[in-house]
Amino acid sequence: MPGKRLTTAAVTRRLRAHLRRRAYGPQDRLEPERALAPMIGCSRETLRAALEVLEKEGLIWRHVGQGTFVGPHPASEPIRPSVLIEMASPADVLAARLLIEPPIAGEAALRATIEDIAHLRSHALRSSEAPDWQAYEQADDAFHKGIARITGNPLVIAFLDVLSSVRGRARWQRQHDLAFRRARKKEYAAQQGRMHLAIVEAIAARNPEAARQAMFDHLSTIRTIMIYEAD
Template sequence: MQIGKTVALASLRSLMEVEAPAPGDRLPTERRLADMIGCSRETLRTALATLESEGDIWRRVGQGTFRGRAPIGQSVRDTILLEATTPVDLMDARCLLEPQVAAAAANRCEKDDIDHLRRRVLEGRAARDRAACERADDAFHQAVAQVTRNPVLIALLRHFSNTRCRAVWQREWDRTYRRVGVDEFRQLHSDQHHAIVEAIVRGDGPAAYREMAQHLHSVRQAMGSTTEVDSIIQYP
């Protein structure tokens, strides 16, 4: 027996605390949510519409449903940007932006953020294959952006995430894992993620900047890029 709209809405609110606890987290698909709650797709969509009107979630065709208010950067024509982005372009943008994001996170980190960040590190250490490693890595970098509480930065890091799903990036990433090996790459990433988080937890912006810059530099080297980032590793 399927449940009604009021119960479905209450169940959806509770489910969000488990499946999408932080702003910017992606909710499961409508099909999965309906199965988990025990309601029809029509009832679920009514509940989702209520949450969206209250600013608790935002939705975008082809991307999914996310917790929190829609980011200011949502109007950017993502498809055009994605198609024009190469792996070199992406790593260049990440090396320029993400160290600054880490520094901002260190300045804005609150007590409730600490466990969330440390869980992302533990998920990386627990990953057992390439796909799990990449999901954990992606979740970590988005979590750092979420700590800044800046919707523009969150949207930009989500754009980076979408770019990493493209076939051209995946081919380059596959070559990287074949050269380095999943276990070695996972351990290195997890250690570097840990160092970034601890700098953020200490409120040490310069250290968070340097740790993130060094981390991305090592990723760039593993991918065989010849472009240097040493000049931006020092906190400006």
């Protein structure tokens, strides 16, 4: 015969014990309901009722589509990167890149190996010879991600990955294609390729200030072509 169905109160007690046993840290995510219910020994329906009890007590908080987290609900819940990307305009993205990427280039100048510099130079040359905006995007993306990876900082690398993912959006692609054609394709690629090489040379020279300035000049030029000249 099947065992007696646990009450919400019993499942709540088991959940409390589970939280103590696992020693979760603040804002750690609990197992998904489909895994947690058999661990506790109850139905998912009863589990949800018990989770609601703990949420009212401030021991956990839940977010639809993201999961259940330990501790009180944060005062300001961060927006997921995918949502941010959909909200951001090309102007927003370039403004963010101007704030973030010059210091990253400066840090790379202090850390780059000979092999790192060779890879960056290869990406820069590919960008200068790109026949269309798709090829330029690929080379440019590899170049900027390569600089972030040199820092060895996983958060910096993640930030660049988030900014990079905007390249897949139709809105960015249309505007960049327009800028590429307006600047006469080969001339645009050659100009930005030269700026990429200037960044590489500053990094190779171990000159953080020159690397920061070269990156700032590169991104400022793209912003002028894509945003201001389009108005």
